[in-house]
Amino acid sequence: MPATRDELLARLAELGIASATHDHEAVFTVAESRALKAGMPGGHTKNLFLKDRKGRLFLFTADAEATIDLKWLAAALGASGRFSFGSPELLVSVWGVEPGSVTPFGAINDAEGRVTVGLDASLLRHELVNVHPLTNTATTALAPDDLLRFLRATGHEPVIVELARAEA
Numbered sequence: 001m002p003a004t005r006d007e008l009l010a011r012l013a014e015l016g017i018a019s020a021t022h023d024h025e026a027v028f029t030v031a032e033s034r035a036l037k038a039g040m041p042g043g044h045t046k047n048l049f050l051k052d053r054k055g056r057l058f059l060f061t062a063d064a065e066a067t068i069d070l071k072w073l074a075a076a077l078g079a080s081g082r083f084s085f086g087s088p089e090l091l092v093s094v095w096g097v098e099p100g101s102v103t104p105f106g107a108i109n110d111a112e113g114r115v116t117v118g119l120d121a122s123l124l125r126h127e128l129v130n131v132h133p134l135t136n137t138a139t140t141a142l143a144p145d146d147l148l149r150f151l152r153a154t155g156h157e158p159v160i161v162e163l164a165r166a167e168a
Contacts, residue, residue: 002096002109005133011108012142015153019142026137028100030064037064042128042141047102049091050074053081057094061104061131062120066163076161077118096134103132104147105140107154117151118159124148 003011005021012019022040027033030046037044044064050073051057058077062068070083088099095102096109104117123129124144131147133140142150151158 002092003134005135005138008105008108008133009140011153012140012146012150015146015150017142017146017150019140019146021133021138021140023138026100028136033064036139037130040130040139040141042130043123043126043144044130045103045123047104047131049086049095049102050079050083051086051090052079052083056080057086057090057115058083058118059095059102059104059106059115060118060120061123062163063123066120066122068163073118073161073163077116077159097132098136101132101134101136103134104151104158105131105134107151107156108134110154110156113155115156116159117156118161119147120163121160122162122164124160 024036045061046064048060074083094110094114095106097106128141129144129147130139130141
């Protein structure tokens with residue numbers, strides 16, 4: 001069974017990670033969440049669940065408004081060939097979240113370490129990072145260093161890339 005929101009928040013507390021969670025209506029896209037974000041300081045995210053030609057899985061988290069060149073990103077993350085999007089079924093079975101709720105916090109459910117986590121470096125320059133706590137009916141804010149600490153505690157050493165280099 002995948003972790004619940006409460007189990008995730010308890011794990012953050014066990015790690016000594018301060019966070020604040022705000023409940024809201026379900027949002028499924030960056031566009032739908034813009035109005036909610038206005039009242040929440042920090043960097044907001046978009047998340048891509050990807051698969052390469054060899055079937056390796058990747059979760060990439062970037063600033064919500066970032067433009068992402070998937071060909072460039074595949075090379076930056078060391079993927080084999082081009083990326084395709086992972087199926088909803090694969091997302092649920094490996095990352096433990098439904099489409100629309102994709103989040104780096106899904107690492108709590110990937111005990112086998114099947115997913116390589118990538119983060120946009122610009123996101124880590126915000127005072128806070130806002131991500132879904134395994135459900136798209138809430139947003140959890142935490143310090144970037146604490147997001148990194150959480151990922152490492154789950155066995156997911158994040159690959160940090162500069163998306164701005166791809167845009168230049």
